[in-house]
Amino acid sequence: MELRVRDVGEQGLLKRVQAFCPSTIVGDDAAVLPTEPGKSLVVTSDVLVDGVHFSDRTTPPESVGWRAAAANLSDLAAMGASPLGITIGLGLPGELAVDWVDRLYQGMTDCLKHYGTAIVGGDICRSPVITVSITAFGQVDPNCVIRRSTAQPGDAILVTGYHGSSRAGLELLLNPDAEDSPNSSQLSEGDRAALIRAHQYPNPRLDVRPDFPCSGMDSSDGLADAVLQICRSSGVGARLDREQIPIHPALRKWVSAEQAMQWALYGGEDFELVLCLPKASAQALVEQLGEGSAIVGTITSSPEVRVVDSTGRYSDQILDLEKGFQHFEGE
Amino acid sequence: MELRVRDVGEQGLLKRVQAFCPSTIVGDDAAVLPTEPGKSLVVTSDVLVDGVHFSDRTTPPESVGWRAAAANLSDLAAMGASPLGITIGLGLPGELAVDWVDRLYQGMTDCLKHYGTAIVGGDICRSPVITVSITAFGQVDPNCVIRRSTAQPGDAILVTGYHGSSRAGLELLLNPDAEDSPNSSQLSEGDRAALIRAHQYPNPRLDVRPDFPCSGMDSSDGLADAVLQICRSSGVGARLDREQIPIHPALRKWVSAEQAMQWALYGGEDFELVLCLPKASAQALVEQLGEGSAIVGTITSSPEVRVVDSTGRYSDQILDLEKGFQHFEGE
Numbered sequence: 001m002e003l004r005v006r007d008v009g010e011q012g013l014l015k016r017v018q019a020f021c022p023s024t025i026v027g028d029d030a031a032v033l034p035t036e037p038g039k040s041l042v043v044t045s046d047v048l049v050d051g052v053h054f055s056d057r058t059t060p061p062e063s064v065g066w067r068a069a070a071a072n073l074s075d076l077a078a079m080g081a082s083p084l085g086i087t088i089g090l091g092l093p094g095e096l097a098v099d100w101v102d103r104l105y106q107g108m109t110d111c112l113k114h115y116g117t118a119i120v121g122g123d124i125c126r127s128p129v130i131t132v133s134i135t136a137f138g139q140v141d142p143n144c145v146i147r148r149s150t151a152q153p154g155d156a157i158l159v160t161g162y163h164g165s166s167r168a169g170l171e172l173l174l175n176p177d178a179e180d181s182p183n184s185s186q187l188s189e190g191d192r193a194a195l196i197r198a199h200q201y202p203n204p205r206l207d208v209r210p211d212f213p214c215s216g217m218d219s220s221d222g223l224a225d226a227v228l229q230i231c232r233s234s235g236v237g238a239r240l241d242r243e244q245i246p247i248h249p250a251l252r253k254w255v256s257a258e259q260a261m262q263w264a265l266y267g268g269e270d271f272e273l274v275l276c277l278p279k280a281s282a283q284a285l286v287e288q289l290g291e292g293s294a295i296v297g298t299i300t301s302s303p304e305v306r307v308v309d310s311t312g313r314y315s316d317q318i319l320d321l322e323k324g325f326q327h328f329e330g331e
Numbered sequence: 332m333e334l335r336v337r338d339v340g341e342q343g344l345l346k347r348v349q350a351f352c353p354s355t356i357v358g359d360d361a362a363v364l365p366t367e368p369g370k371s372l373v374v375t376s377d378v379l380v381d382g383v384h385f386s387d388r389t390t391p392p393e394s395v396g397w398r399a400a401a402a403n404l405s406d407l408a409a410m411g412a413s414p415l416g417i418t419i420g421l422g423l424p425g426e427l428a429v430d431w432v433d434r435l436y437q438g439m440t441d442c443l444k445h446y447g448t449a450i451v452g453g454d455i456c457r458s459p460v461i462t463v464s465i466t467a468f469g470q471v472d473p474n475c476v477i478r479r480s481t482a483q484p485g486d487a488i489l490v491t492g493y494h495g496s497s498r499a500g501l502e503l504l505l506n507p508d509a510e511d512s513p514n515s516s517q518l519s520e521g522d523r524a525a526l527i528r529a530h531q532y533p534n535p536r537l538d539v540r541p542d543f544p545c546s547g548m549d550s551s552d553g554l555a556d557a558v559l560q561i562c563r564s565s566g567v568g569a570r571l572d573r574e575q576i577p578i579h580p581a582l583r584k585w586v587s588a589e590q591a592m593q594w595a596l597y598g599g600e601d602f603e604l605v606l607c608l609p610k611a612s613a614q615a616l617v618e619q620l621g622e623g624s625a626i627v628g629t630i631t632s633s634p635e636v637r638v639v640d641s642t643g644r645y646s647d648q649i650l651d652l653e654k655g656f657q658h659f660e661g662e
Contacts, residue, residue, distance in 0.1 A: 002428050002429075002430070003428065003429040003430070004425065004426055004427060004428055004429060005423045005424065005425050005426070005427045005428075005429060005432065006425030006426065007429070008429055010455050010456060010457070013423075013429070013432060013455050014453075014454075014455050016429070016432075016433070017419075017432065017433075017436050017453075017455070020436040020437070020439070020440045020450055021449060021450045021451060021452070022449050022451065030452065031416065031418070031451035031452040033415055033416055033451060035366075035367075035370070035372075035415065035470065036366075036367050036370065039366070039367065041366075041372065041415065041468070043416070043418055043451060043452055043466075043468065044418075044452060045418040045419070045420045045452055045453050045454045045464070045466065046420065046454050047420035047421065047422050047454045047455070047456045047458075047462070047464060048456070049422050049456055049457065049458045049459075049462075051459075052456060052457050052458065053456070084364055084366065084372065085362065085364055085374070087362070087374055087375075087376040087466050088348075088376070089376045089377065089378035089420070089464040089466070090378065091378050091380050091422075091460075091462055092336045092344075093336065094335065094336050094337030095335055095336070095337065096335060096336045097333050097334065097335055097336075098333075098334040098335060098336060098338070098339055098344070098347070099333070099334070101336065101344060101347075101348065102347070102348075105348050105351040106351070108351070109351045118352060118353050119351055119352045120352060120353070120362040120364060120374060121352070121361065121362040121374055121375060121376055122345075122348075122376050123345075123376045123377050123378045123464075124341050124344050124345050124348070124378070125341060125378045125379070125380055125383060125384065126336075126341070126380065126383050127378075127380045127383065127460060127462060128380075128382075128459065128460050129422075129458060129459050129460055131378070131380075131422055131458060131462050131464075133376070133378060133420040133454075133462075133464030133466075135374075135376065135418050135420070135464075135466035137372070137374065137468065139366065
């Protein structure tokens with residue numbers, strides 16, 4: 001029987017086509033290309049499709065634009081790079097309102113301006129479905145590249161902010177009545193807005209600039225996915241302490257600890273950085289970053305990623321990649 | 332009434348969203364970003380959609396890949412840049428054969444290898460329609476950038492190769508019996524293959540490296556479009572001699588002179604360069620490039636682009652942009 005795209009899945013297909021790419025360049029959040037002595041070009045791409053990655057139900061066009069720009073800037077941040085610009089490729093149905101396109105660009109440029117960069121080019125063509133393709137490129141000192149593959153046993157695992165908030169915000173948008181369910185505490189207007197904002201207008205962590213070599217990536221596909229990817233790339237394992245994983249106070253109030261932990265580990269799109277570095281450096285960075293950032297565990301030499309509970313309430317859990325995003329699975 | 336995408340068209344929409352981009356960067360075949368003293372980054376993007384830009388009827392997946400890569404390398408060539416790499420964003424239906432994707436990548440990498448570059452990254456996601464987004468980036472000495480906006484009255488207009496062949500190849504693929512029509516001379520197998528190859532496997536002109544400043548762009552949207560765009564950007568006009576426009580001998584044999592001229596001017600996708608430079612330099616470059624390259628006219632200070640016939644058989648024709656590609660019009 002002929003093998004089809006849905007049989008292989010998004011990740012499987014990406015791995016398959018990597019055979020066509022230079023192996024030294026692909027496989028991280030972004031490609032790193034040496035261009036000049038002391039400077040490398042960093043490039044990353046995303047494709048977003050209406051109905052798969054966004055929908056009018058949860059994301060106004062400004063937010064689609066902001067999120068698309070933020071996701072790609074986050075990939076640059078995850079490599080330690082500073083942005084140079086982005087290009088936008090749009091596929092648009094003829095019946096789409098031009099106002100939607102204007103608002104999309106407004107959202108993108110609002111985000112980009114905030115981080116001191118701009119749209120520098122692109123293409124627009126007809127398509128039966130709205131498709132937004134973004135390529136972001138930046139620059140990095142080759143000695144300061146943050147790679148997935150260099151985590152060492154003994155490294156502290158640091159996250160730069162809260163996890164689970166974006167997924168919680170999505171829930172509030174999808175099920176406006178969810179917050180009134182019998183098992184939920186009522187959210188204040190401010191808490192509600194904070195969680196929705198985390199989903200619609202996430203902040204890529206270009207402000208995080210560790211001044212010592214570290215390993216890591218961003219948590220765009222969830223904290224669990226990030227730790228697993230780093231461990232797989234580095235040939236190490238990890239031990240995460242669930243009590244240390246930073247959850248926004250609003251989310252803690254709203255849903256059960258178990259639900260919040262699921263969203264933190266698997267929800268994705270928080271666009272924080274997950275960094276692995278010596279413990280003393282990690283402690284200094286947490287102090288510098290402040291609220292939300294935390295040391296959540298340690299890199300180990302064992303082959304597995306284990307979530308432990310220092311309070312003893314939960315038994316250990318072994319994470320695996322299969323619970324991550326697989327966009328083709330839903331078909 | 333609400334303004335819709337089809338009311339504005341592809342070009343109209345591109346112009347509209349350029350308001351969101353730094354005006355010094357956009358508006359040419361590719362963006363030029365100063366990164367280092369003596370080096371600029373050049374970036375260009377394309378979006379190709381199944382049924383709009385390619386179809387199984389005329390293009391096997393290897394050709395879709397080759398053409399997509401070639402079109403973007405051509406934009407780099409049109410800026411005088413050397414390629415650093417490309418990224419690929421794919422939107423794919425779940426039911427698509429994985430073999431199609433493999434063959435697409437094979438076509439892209441065949442083309443890229445031929446020009447000494449590679450795929451360095453990308454993204455794959457689910458979509459109801461096959462969508463291929465490509466971003467190519469390259470490097471150029473800022474003093475050697477080929478821009479659309481610097482053509483001078485008196486410059487010779489040089490084309491680096493035949494025009495109309497790609498459109499002719501498309502015709503042969505769309506109407507396999509067209510070559511046997513009563514008004515056509517029979518094509519030899521070799522002629523037929525040459526025209527189809529021009530459509531399916533065009534060659535971006537990265538080999539053309541003028542060693543003197545010149546203005547220009549590529550002829551991806553047709554020779555008429557290229558000359559009109561250059562004239563508009565430079566605030567000049569042009570005079571083209573139809574007898575000088577290079578048409579492949581197979582095409583001359585096959586269809587009427589009028590049909591061949593239409594395809595040369597408006598067919599598009601020949602991916603040659605259209606360069607404006609002093610006449611002596613142009614003559615030297617034509618000699619260097621050989622077969623197919625030619626001086627086809629002169630930049631003038633009048634506001635129009637006039638096609639004249641030095642043999643006196645045809646009356647003068649004024650070109651206008653409305654005859655160029657407008658992909659949304661067909662909806």
